[in-house]
Amino acid sequence: MSSSRQNDVSERSSAYWLIEQVDNHCLVFFRGHWQRHGELPSGQWLIRQLVSRTDTLTLDGSQIQSWSSVLPALLFTLQQHCQQQGIALLLKQFPAGIEPVLRLASQRTQGLEHTLPPLSVLAHLGNWGLDLGSRVGRFMHMTLECGVLAWRVMCSPRRSMVRAVDVLTQLCEVGASALMIVLIINLLVGGILGFVGLIQLQQFGAHVFLADMVGIAMVREMAAIMTAIAVAGRSGAAFAANLATMQANEEIDALQTFGVRPLEHLLLPRLAAMVAVMPLLYIYGCAAGIVGGLLVAVSSSDLTVLGYLTRTGHAVDVQHFIIGALKSLCFGGFIGLVSCQIGLQAGRSAEAVGRAATAAVVTACIGVITLDAAFALLTYYLGV
Incomplete structure (x- = not known):
């Protein structure tokens, strides 16, 4: 012992x-x-x-x-x-x-x-559905509220809390600063489409139609999608992280204390910049994608630069540009709204800032693909 x-x-x-x-x-x-x-x-x-x-x-x-x-x-x-x-x-x-x-x-x-017994698969699905419905409801509510605020700003711009300097700053951040990444992504996507299409078309001796395929694919689908994904990963995450940081530091509460509406002062400049810049970035992405296909076609086949551009001009119609521009406009509005909503509703901690940025990118990318699928169905049934 x-x-x-x-x-x-x-x-x-x-x-x-x-x-x-x-x-x-x-x-x-x-x-x-x-x-x-x-x-x-x-x-x-x-x-x-x-x-x-x-x-x-x-x-x-x-x-x-x-x-x-x-x-x-x-x-x-x-x-x-x-x-x-x-x-x-x-x-x-x-x-x-x-x-x-x-x-x-x-x-x-x-x-x-x-x-508290363990939840069944059906219960998990039900909770997921309720959470998804709640998020969609909050998103629709904020969309309607932003529409009302935007109408008031356009009717009486002098009485609004939207400052021109905020809009210009966001235009520079969303547009000019994103040119390089949009260029690289769309150039590579156009080159990939050109390379894959050339391999298949050469089997039938129809490589002359490579310009048609790359031009229509980029203008109608890929340029809008890839530009939106690039902007969502860059500017959408920045919007969410910025607003989530302000929420964590209680800056948004301070604005409300001084009588400043956060949606009008913080969200509308970002949303306006996103909606205004996305169609321009889309056109820039179309040009980059066509150039990418051109480089592959000229270097890997007997097509000339003039012949490729001529075929592209005949194949791509104004209707394709209109569809792509409408897509990019909707994509820009969705990315701006969902990113700002996630940032404004984030928690008050450093961890919540990271979660908000991640959720903004994931939600924006899924939403962009979903909207593109809806556009594809709509244009199919309309015959355009």
């Missing part, structure tokens, strides 16, 4: 314990003032040191002079660990109010375990 005695903290502290261990039986004496404002010993240290090398743990609270909620919390943590490790826990001579608190906490924990 052996015994040991050790202190976790100095006895001069306001709260401390003394430990005696005999073989596999451990006795801990709690002493002092166990208050929140005092210097408290580490409960995690006690768990690591004792729970792993004892079969019976006895806690003696006869010499506790005062206590607060921190003591029941520590005892409850020890109780949970002892139950998990199969260790017998005994409480001796603790103050009268502690054992009822521990009993109530144990009952609440057991009650939660019985009343």
